[in-house]
Amino acid sequence: MNVNQIVMIELLNAISKSNSKNKACTNNNSNVFDFVLQSTFNSILNDSPTCSCSCSCSNENQNKLNGLDTLLSNVNVSKVNNSSNINNAQKSNNKMDDAIKLLESQIGKPYVWGATGPKSFDCSGLVQYVYKNALGKDIPRVSYEQSKFGKAIDKKDLQVGDLIFFDTMNKGRVSHVGMYVGNGEFIHASNPKDGVKKSKLTGYYEKHYRGARRP
Structure with a gap:
C-alpha cells in the first residue's frame, strides 16, 4: 500500500470517527468543516482522541500545521516516485518491444x-x-x-x-x-x-x- 492510500484511509477513518463521536457537537458548530478537519488532525497526530463537546480542543495550531506539512510532503514524494516508476516501466516495456521486433x-x-x-x-x-x-x-x-x-x-x-x-x-x-x-x-x-x-x-x-x- 502506498502513502497516498494510507493517508486517504487515515483521513476517512478519522473523519468517520469524528462524525460519529461528535455528532451532537457538530450540530452546534457554525463551521462544520473546520471542526471535522480539527478532529481529523487530532486523530492522525494521536492528540486528544475524543472531544469534550465543548468544541474547545486543546491542540496547538503549529502541531496541526506540522502534521499537514508532513502529510503533504509524503504525498508529493510518493507522487514523484510513482511517476518515476511508471516512466521507468514504460521505458523498459518499449525496449522489450524493440527487442522482440529485432528478434522477429x-x-x-x-x-x-x-x-x-x-x-x-x-x-x-x-x-x-x-x-x-x-x-x-x-x-x-x-x-x-x-x-x-x-x-x-x-x-x-x-x-x-x-x-x-x-x-x-x-x-x-x-x-x-x-x-x-x-x-x-x-x-x-x-x-x-x-x-x-x-x-x-x-x-x-x-x-x-x-x-x-x-x-
Whole structure:
C-alpha cells in the first residue's frame, strides 16, 4: 500500500470517527468543516482522541500545521516516485518491444554454429545479439553459461524476453536456448535445416525443457 492510500484511509477513518463521536457537537458548530478537519488532525497526530463537546480542543495550531506539512510532503514524494516508476516501466516495456521486433526480424536467417550475426546465428549467438543491440545488456556467449546468468524463473512465471533453455543433446546439461515471446512460443536459431524460427513450448521442446532465466 502506498502513502497516498494510507493517508486517504487515515483521513476517512478519522473523519468517520469524528462524525460519529461528535455528532451532537457538530450540530452546534457554525463551521462544520473546520471542526471535522480539527478532529481529523487530532486523530492522525494521536492528540486528544475524543472531544469534550465543548468544541474547545486543546491542540496547538503549529502541531496541526506540522502534521499537514508532513502529510503533504509524503504525498508529493510518493507522487514523484510513482511517476518515476511508471516512466521507468514504460521505458523498459518499449525496449522489450524493440527487442522482440529485432528478434522477429531475424526469422528465416540461417543457423551457423558459432555465428553471432547479423547474417547468421547459432542459438546463443542470436539471443546475445538481441540483448546487446536492443536492450543494451551483455550476457554470456554460450547457452550453458547463459543458463546460469540472471534470475531463475519458474515456467509458470515466464514473461516476454525471458531466456528458455533445453537439453537437446540428451547429455544432462543445457545445450540450446531460445527467447520467450509469449503465448507459449519462443524464437530460436534451431538447427542448420530450419534456421531462425518460432516454435511452441510443447512436444519435443517441452520434454527437453531445462529452465528459464531473466538476465
